[in-house]
Amino acid sequence: MEKLYEGKAKALYATDQANEILVVYSNQATALNGKKKSQIAGKGALNNEITSLIFAYLNEKGIPTQFIRQVDEVSQVVKALKMVPVEVVVRNRLAGSLAKKFDQAEGSPLKHPTVEYYYKNDELNDPFVNASQLSALGILELETSDELEAFALKINQALIELFDAIDLDLIDMKFEFGWDSEGQLILGDEISPDTCRIWDKASQQKMDKDNFRHDLGDIIPVYQEVAQRLRSYLTK
């Protein structure tokens, strides 16, 4: 199969269907924009399963995603998309870079969810940008930014409800979007503990990649716990 792209945690391959691609999840974990790197056995399979379960749930709720079907332990078939060149971060509580920016405690409440854009460019370290800059630089029309914001907030709400049902608090998350062959804007990439902060409701224990980023502990047992809770809630 022709390899179309190799990212930090996934590789994309062409299929015999023009509008479908195969995504293969790897065991590579990275942090600090790729400066910290490890191979963690089992991570690819867990993120493939978690993303498959979550995207199938969103598809069923009428939220259009790139996901078509899981193929095997580490791969899934998805719709080919023309990717929007920004990452969209939504936050429900203060953590990570925003907690650091304002020197406030992680976990502090926010009055309402925030939506942030980061321009996807490795050489520039994915800088923060706002809708006005994106428009002025000719990267995204203002209407598209508005559409992304509304879409991201809607997905956030659906995910808060999903995670709440399995006793997890959704602290923040990163989305990527793209246009399908009909020009419709849909959710792409992955939603996993690599791309969200999720804390156990009762203990407030981190159940996500912060365990790797900050050397707090092994990520496999916590990713397994997230997968197990999703599996038993969504496939019963």
Ligand code: TMP
């Ligand atoms: P941040 O607090 O580091 O800005 O991250 C916010 C959320 O976005 C967090 O859940 C991790 C996720 N994220 C990614 O998935 N990829 C990225 O490149 C970055 C910077 C954040």
